[in-house]
Amino acid sequence: MSKKCFTKKEIELLSKNPYVKSVTSKAIIYTDEFKQLFIVQKERGKFSREIFEEYGFDTEIIGTRRIKCSAERWGKAYRKNGALGLQDARRGQSGRPRKRELSNEEKYARLEAENNLLKAENELLKKIKFAERGLKKKELILSADQKFVLIRYVIEKYKLKNMITYLCKSAGVSRQGYYNYFSAKQVKRRREKEKKDEVVRDVILKAFHFKNRKKGARQIKMILAGQFNIVYNLKRIGRVMNKYGIVCPIRRANPYKRIMKATQEHKVVSNQLNREFKQEVPYKVLLTDITYLYFGKGERAYLSTIIDASTNEVLAHNVSDRITLDIAMDTLKKLKKNRKVKLAKGAYIHSDQGSHYTSPVYQKLVKKHRLGQSMSRRGNCWDNAPQESFFGHFKDLAEIKSCKTLKDLKREVKTAIKYYNSYRYQWNMKKMTPVQYRDHLLNAA
Template identity: 30%
Template sequence: MSKTDQGQHRARYTLEFKLEAVRLVKAGQEASVTARVLGLPKQTLSNWVRLAEKGALQGVGERPVSAEQMELARLRAELARVKMERDILKKSDGVLCKGIAVKYAWIGKNKAAWPVTVMCDVLGVSPSGYFAHQRRRRSAQPCPPRGTRLSNEALLAHIRAIHAQVKGEYGWPRVWKKLLVRGLRVGKHRMQRLMHTHGIKARSKRKFVVTTDSKHDLPIAENLLARDFTPVAPDRVWSSDITYIATGEGWLYLVAVLDLFSRQVVGWSMQPHMQASLVTDALRMAWFRRQPAPGLIFHSDRGSQYCSHAFQDALASYGMLSLMSRKGNCWDHAPTESLWGSLKVGRLYGRTFATRRQAMDEVIDWLTFYNHRRLHSTLGYISPMRFEANWHAGQSKQAA
């Protein structure tokens, strides 16, 4: 690949994606952590931060961010950090007067809620000292031999830890699979009984209203996919859908692009409206991240956003074929409907968001968890990214 091609490839991210990455760093998350979860080189993210500070950050086909916009983004990040520090001080009442070991323990308990670096600053300890303490602690606590049968009390501790890590999203099947991966011997009936006895369960399901507006005169593509949701390789069939999230500022609309091979979310966009740009931005992010060969099938519902001339023109420019589900048939769109169910049941149900920004933060956190760590039943209870990595490793082995 030439240097010009490499430069073009590095620039192929939407402005929305870049701003989100920069905002996470500005809010206190380590650049290396942010780069890893977003699938970016650390140097690329550092360049974005530097350009953003100069007001020169821009996305594909978009103007640079103005100094006023970046100052507003900086103030928002600063305000978010102040609120974060205030919440940490409120929750850690009494910990400040304790020893360093107690502070480290409190940080470890709450690292899913706040960045470790911010908690370390508030509690007056160094991040490097905390991570060194964690490494020493793990090495001093040998894991039980593989296949060891645990007592109910010990097993319950593992169950509660996993359930807390996934914020209550897993029921007994996924918790059971997670324990087996860790080498812990436990029968599924024992798992069910123990979790039921102690009231440990996945979040309750709830029905949600659909957002599809199919009452329009725009052209409709055929439904040639015929519910075949098992392509033989990545980037052969993508599926997309729109959902909504209530906030104190009004609706936040979310669109995702799902690779049906690995069920990985390869593109997304969040906006306070349902205009065509909502779906074109998600498509652009997916294409710039994956660079699929021409001929990819893009499956969606018959919503006016997907039927719009702007979106269909974008598909054509990328060499993609548009297919659409039948009118009023949710089963033609089952994988993305399942994605929304997992998001809303596992993370959003019962939550209230004062601002769209808060809702966006929660969604981005869940999407990262979903792609990297969430055990997917369709994939044999491994994460989408692990499933795809295993496939690529198998292809390389066959080629060798």
């Protein structure tokens, strides 16, 4: 049947023809008289379109395909049953043969086939749900391709016949789509795509295992470009990673943030930074903080770092099994000993209001190193966001839990920081590593 629909104006025009019983937007029903006249004229050698025009029909409105389908249907009915085959004994029907009533056996077979399809679908959904356990919850919906495969599986497993149309309808997919999916052309196309995806997968795995550090899709994209001179679209990388189960563990926010209260002798300084982190001047704004590191059999250590807010480069770090004032002091001393660091004019160090940074001893050392000091507002982690973000990414990056001793932990932290500074590309810094971006800013100055 033609997919063309009649407009209101076309319906009105066709309804005026005496050889039309009724017209809807999708179908036109002709009188028995016209069908018989059509067959007579057809046997005289006239063309179908010519006959329709002769009896007052606008063939442009009806369409060539409708005329052709009607001619074939009437011709077949006439050859089989003569003039009786052209009669329409039912009200409001088009003269097409009524659908055959299904027997009880056929009805049972259809219900059983549909039940088997539902079983297979539930089984697949369970597998998908199990595979996605631990990830963000979402509604599981089968794609059309998955439904086509399920239908094929059910038909072959239960040796069903003449059930494709019924099962496609039950699954909510088209019969034509089913046949297209399993056509030789589409199968070949999928195989070629599979081969290409396997090549991309192998390249992604090289980047994924680069330096034995955990990476997400963005990191992989930048590493491929920076280390292997390969450029892939980010969506393509994400799709292939999902397809082959290449998963980077998701970092989750820690709901238990420790709030340290300063004593009366400790002094809180004002917030000079005001979240203006990216000032495009290396070694001007320094950020510092301390975080927990759990390793071995429930042991705990602490990591203190100082990073450059403009480049995210880690300038100094210190690992200790004690969270005394020395951990912050020693980090600052290591910064001073780092000969590569040449502080910019007006440089200052920004931190939270932890007791280490409000300590008079620490503040005295800051002034001794000719640094200004700035602090976040009370209980506001966003005022030191890049530092907090670094700790989150670093814990994803470093294999902290595998360390058995403090010595192992210190070695792993040092290696991970070196990787972070020199090899971990950052999306918002022109896809450069912190060291590359630092050199870029210095050369541009």
